[in-house]
Amino acid sequence: MTGYFSSPFPRRASVGVDVGGVMVGGGAPVVVQSMTNTDTADVDQTVAQVAALHRAGSEIVRITVDRDESAAAVPRIRERLLRLGVNVPLVGDFHYIGHKLLADHPACAEALAKYRINPGNVGFKDKKDRQFAAIVEMAIRYDKPVRIGVNWGSLDQELLTRLMDDNQAQGSPRTAQEVMREAIVQSAILSAEMAEEIGLGRDRIILSAKVSGVQDLIAVYTELATRSNHALHLGLTEAGMGTKGIVASSAAMGILLQQGIGDTIRISLTPEPNGDRTREVQVSQELLQTMGFRQFVPIVAACPGCGRTTSTVFQELAQSIQADIRKNMPVWRERYPGVENLKVAVMGCIVNGPGESKHADIGISLPGTGETPTAPVFIDGKKAATLRGPSIAQDFEKMVADYIEQRYGHGKAAAE
16 A cells, blocks of 8 residues: 555656666656766776666666776676676766767667767867767667757857847847756757757657756756657756755656656765765655655655654664665565555554554554553554564564565465
8 A cells, every 4th residue: 555646747748768678758657867976987886886776776877988998898887787687778978079989989889778968068169060960870870869968057058149149139138047948948959859850769869958956947847848749857967965955856856747747867966975876866766756656665654753752762663674675675676576565654652653553554653751661563454463572673573574575475475
């Protein structure tokens, strides 16, 4: 039982794009992707991080391809990942010299599942269209999709200047911010039209238009969604570190997703030094799951605590179960199909504890301050046991494990 409602807005109709076996757009579930921050030329480090991101739930992983050494490493990275059983689509992130790297390293061009092109820095002056066309022609030759990724930090200056000049000639000119937004949208659409004229099918093109302001992102993607039916990649660039980055990305993308806009997302978080890169994957999953669009991991519902819950037992138990779920999900996905729909409740007192526990698949209501030191456990809405003594937490964790095995594993099959 998930207890979620679907969005009141229909999904925006978009043309589906197959990225290495993962469908983006065309009505497919919103895809979670991530990006490495290793030196791609360092095969060992890159393989380790891609594998970690994939285990955390990233369905597509992007890697930087910025020089010959990086391009030469891509086939080895792909081969090593496959030997590890990690069959995740790799996207090559190209800037400035992507046309040259793809031409000089055909094995790299073949190993990648998608190419990312930035129309703002693919080339300048008379070289721009020629070098953009060269990458598109490579995509056609190797039958690869592309993401045309516009970023306001590297926006096509010729286009922006022309729009600014045209705006000044108007009787009632728009603000500079409005012109900037229009330039971003036009850059994406014009680039897609050029790619299609060269011969790349619409079912091989994904668009993105990233900015760092929440309101700018909402405005740009809302406009882009009305003027194009290409699959859209959502992301707030330079979102920042910690809570700020999570809140900003979730606020912007949550609004767009609720309106049916967005086919794949990446939440770009600046990690702490030596921090866990997989954090961005978890946040993306939690955003989609919280909004009711997808289910990735069992939900652990826990009360926030108040004066009735001076004990930290329920907090520690909720944290322990959540950590155990994250640790085991790579195995559980294969062993227990459907386990991602499980809901566990860990409540801290009698006020809402029994009720919340009944609404979960399995839940426990721990004693609050001054309450009898017993903890009723509810399974599938019915009271199943009452736990007592110093091992309440351990006993409940075992009951959760047994429930998962019985409902989603061989225990369920045997019972049937």
